[in-house]
Amino acid sequence: MNKIYHNTAKRKTSIARVFIKKGVGNIKINKININDYFYNKLYINIILKPIIILNMINKIDIFITVKGGGIMSQLNAIKLAISKTLVGINLKFKTQLKKEKLLTSDSRIVERKKYGFKKSRKKIQFSKR
Numbered sequence: 001m002n003k004i005y006h007n008t009a010k011r012k013t014s015i016a017r018v019f020i021k022k023g024v025g026n027i028k029i030n031k032i033n034i035n036d037y038f039y040n041k042l043y044i045n046i047i048l049k050p051i052i053i054l055n056m057i058n059k060i061d062i063f064i065t066v067k068g069g070g071i072m073s074q075l076n077a078i079k080l081a082i083s084k085t086l087v088g089i090n091l092k093f094k095t096q097l098k099k100e101k102l103l104t105s106d107s108r109i110v111e112r113k114k115y116g117f118k119k120s121r122k123k124i125q126f127s128k129r
Contacts, residue, residue, distance in 0.1 A: 005089050009081035012109060014069030016077035018085050023061025029078070030065055038071070046075050050083040050102050054093055080105055 004021045027034040027047075038044055051057050062082065066074045083102040087094045097103050111120040118124060 005085050007081050007085040007088060009077045009084060009105065011077040011080065011106060012069050012073045014066060014073040014077040016064060016066040016074065016081040018078065018081040019063040020060050020082075020085050020089065022059070025058040026061045028063050038075070043071065043075055047078050047082070049079060049100070050086055050097055053096055053100055053102075054086060056086070076106060 002022060004019050006017065006019045008015065008017045010016075029037040034044055034047065038047070048057070051060070051062075064078055064081070066078055068074075069077070079102065083097050087097060087103065094103070113120050116124075
């Protein structure tokens with residue numbers, strides 16, 4: 001595993017690109033350490049879930065570029081991209097990650113606004129008289 005593996009994933013409007021290489025466990029998001037980028041331990045555990053399941057926490061370095069969306073959208077995009085990249089490294093990981101539902105993307109997106117409405121479904125107040 002001397003070469004650099006990469007993959008991308010999307011969630012809502014967030015796009016995450018992940019690069020994985022052999023290393024000692026450094027994780028950088030947009031050139032910032034993971035603990036500085038995501039202040040909450042819960043957020044960090046969501047990202048590390050596929051790595052912890054495969055027991056590769058101190059064996060790889062991960063470099064992530066993510067843009068767009070909110071915090072949870074970015075987290076889920078990063079988690080999916082890491083899982084897809086790990087499967088690209090070794091196909092044996094696919095069964096473990098699929099069992100934990102880490103390879104399925106959440107396809108829900110915001111419903112578009114319709115004309116004549118205030119939002120996608122909210123109508124203008126109706127007055128009988």
